[in-house]
Amino acid sequence: MPLPGDDLIPDPDEVQTMAVAISARPEQIWPWLVQMGVDRAGLYSYTWVENGLLHLGVTNADRIHPEWQDLQVGDIIAFMPERYPGGRMGPRVVALESGRHLVLDSSPGAAPGRVTGTWQFVLHDDGAAGTRLLLRSRSGPGRPVGLRVTDFLLRPGYLVMERAMLLGIKKRADSEARTETAVVGA
Template identity: 30%
Template sequence: MAGNTLRKAARLAAVGTLLYAARRYYRNWGTTKEEYRRWLPGDELMYRPSVWSTTGVWIDAPVSAVWPWLLQIGHRSAERIDPEWQRLEPGDVVRLTPKGWLGLRNGLTMTVAQVVDDEAVVLRGRPPGFPWEAVWTFHVEPRWEDRCRLLARTRAQLHHPGDLLLTELAGPITALFMRRTLLTIKRRAQDSLKAAELERAV
């Protein structure tokens, strides 16, 4: 009996060590110290989060080419700018995953809390649409005339001891999800810009 307890404790310690090591890598993926430390719109919704992270990518396109794609967040299959999806307003529900994702009957949804034109989209999650209280924010920042930075920040407030383990286990999945979202917006913005430039050249 004592041997089984020790083995379980060793497994838990190994999982904890692995998660901690991975967390140091993905927690602020692709960002500078200045970027992940500074205040961003939406941070005021959760002053003291239990867990948080910031992810960033460079985009070879101006803010004007990126913003329309950011407004279409939640429409994951969209490969073109649709005027019907360009009206993102506070109170709108954004579906992050399909129904049934990872066994969740309704998937994951968040509500738009704030939209700062050409700058930021702030999403807020609460049960039952989201497993815990969370704020996800997306920020597009100009860098010169033809480039920009796209940042995504997650902040979560946990109220139960078991939630901490759950969020740590979900951390790599969340980080990959956010990274893929940013890279998808990057690809679509750069591709649409190239297509527009080719049309002008013809």
């Protein structure tokens, strides 16, 4: 199905879509998405990879941080901290609609204004059943050769880390939704 952000790469070379069902409303999941970043709430994935292998210094948050809820178009969701070789880097926010979608441009080395990779988070409200969180990654023409080779070699690792991230978000949002329901029902 078409998702917000697909139009940025109309003829992709690769598309991967993952999803997870979460027993929470979209507005309960949204704060977990907008506070992501290695220098903020983490990426909710395997810190033994991020810290043990990559030495990123990530701490995954287990609560919503009000000070990290102001994500705007143009902001970076850092995959590398300031002190890392090459500095603070990560995909740039190109579109967001609270409780609905967050679209990131992951086009390092591309010509200005040209999107060659995206990371798209989409929240589908399933009513009483909760929310389906989708993550789509797209890459397209114009991606630098070196990055294409790196993506090809690291693809299995990307998929494992992205799955862990979705499950990490699910765990946190489900837990918060259960706590909120318990408090309201008390």
